[in-house]
Amino acid sequence: MRGIISPKLEPFLLQVNKAIADAQEQGVAFSAELVRTGLNNLSGLLDIKPDIALVCDKALMLENREIPVRIYHPSPTEKLPVLLHFHGGGHMCGSVELYDPISRQLAQHSHCIVICVDYRLAPEHPYPAGIDDCQHLLTHYKEVLNGLNYNDKLYIAGDSAGGAICTTLVMNNQKSNTIKIDKQVLIYPSVDYTMSAASLEENGKGYLLEKSKISWYFEQYFKVDNLNHPLIKKASPLLGNFSSNMPETFVITGGCDPLRDEGLAYIRALKNVNVAVDHHHFADMPHAFMLLQSLVADECEKSYQLIGQFLKS
Template sequence: MGKPLSVSHRFQAFAARLLLSLPDSLQRRLAGGGPVERDGHTLDPQVQHMLAMQRRMRRPHFHELSVARARREMDINTAMLAPLAPTLETVSEDRFQGPGGELAVRIYRPRGLAALAPATVYFHGGGFVVGGLDSHDPVCRILADEARCVVIAVDYRLAPEHRFPAAADDAVAAFRHVVASAGALGIDPKRIAVAGDSAGGNLSAVVGLETRGDAVRPVFQLLIYPAVDLTMSFPSIESLGKGFFLEKETMEWFMGHYLRGAEDGRDPRASPWFADVAGAPPAAVFTAGFDPLRDEGEAFAGKLEAAGVPVAFACHRGMFHGHVSASGGLSNARPALSEIAGALRRALQ
């Protein structure tokens, strides 16, 4: 539903998908080396080849760009290998009054749902700086279709125009708006989850914690390679911070735009890792073996479990940060996305 790719980018996307369909042995050869291993994980051959192609095409990292150009690059990146999106019953746009002005939402309703359907409030990734309704449109469509729920995607305010806690405030307000509008939306207020990837996983966790005193709380939180420690203190930030798509320098660029100062990094509404998580909603946490955020995601799952919160955890061992958005070109990423959708479906049904 976003701006279409240019002719040049469409050709690049076609060529990339074609090359990524080759046998694994040829993928590694074209990538220029043997298997890549880190911390007991082996990089998926298609991912290895994809990363090599990006280096050859000299695709820029976000931290090398202006904010405006990075936002356009995010839309291009996610469109290049986006999964095939199913046809839904309806996809509609709406707006509501948030803490800092009007916020847009996109509402996905698959065919065949009950009159009072389960729902998921979805927050996109992008380091609180890039991304939006269009960049994550295919993923939201697939989650709605495979999890059998209404998905409400939220276009929360981005930094640096709106620094912390703007995104967190918008996320909490969006969840409460959905609860208050449940009847009009045709959803069951007793079955509303929160979900998100990367920065969106952070916001989902924040909503789960901030609404613990509400009459209606999320029944589930789906955290896809979440960024839960904005102080960037876990080991995988260093061991996987270069060469695997999400760069440590990019994360520092994101934090420099989002946080008002270093002290914000330890605020539980910025970094759920520093929160008391007792009473948080049941969770499923998914990480990737070659993601700099891998260690903090796993540690957060452990912290939830230690606090008595029911948690399902899985690491997609050969994958990288952002693999669900590239699951149209990576054969092992697509089952991973279905696994994620399955966890959400079971929690809501």
């Protein structure tokens, strides 16, 4: 069923949809530069940026490069859980800088040390480069916490493509003897690269994230001409193996999101293997609504409160 958008977002979406229609009429093609600029333009709507006691930039050092991270410690005298934050952006956009207000609010509401990572992006660095960076952080995150107070509880969180990263890491590390993810938070996650969910048709036009752009994102990410490639199915967390070793999970979905049904299917798959799942559904919210905070402040605040409750419980 096609979602009915919140009246708060109607003027904004009218502007967005006019811009999309104008670009199509002028024959403007998608490009990495264009979509990155478009996402970064939303930064003006992220107007809540709480002070965190300690914020510092560090890097995980590899032989020939480094993986930049930003650390947020809300209470440096306390040993707190660690939350690895993987930003969204279709595996092509987004950054620690853009997501700084969100990382700060996650640290504030969850009372966790948040580590946000600038993983490599497509098309310059296609799959699995970004996943490899995030796996390296998952394995070696304690290296950037030298001298800081933390405990052994480990959580992960991500929105959209960041949710895809979370669920991929969970899928790939179920049998690990050295990595234990205690909880994961998924915000309108992307979990099925085959694009077979009904909500892609129902909500795939007019609600900020359009089906045609999703398909293009995935083609750049996987360097394939179409989404029938065997790699697409293999990489989709929803189509992987599920087990009771997976972490307790909290999922946020939106009724006007083309990815809505993927999130709901992931919840069902977890429940089928007896993994505890909490879920909150915003019936009138689109994809990426947490990047629109000044327009939907109540919904964003509710999301952060629920995430905080889940991680503290």
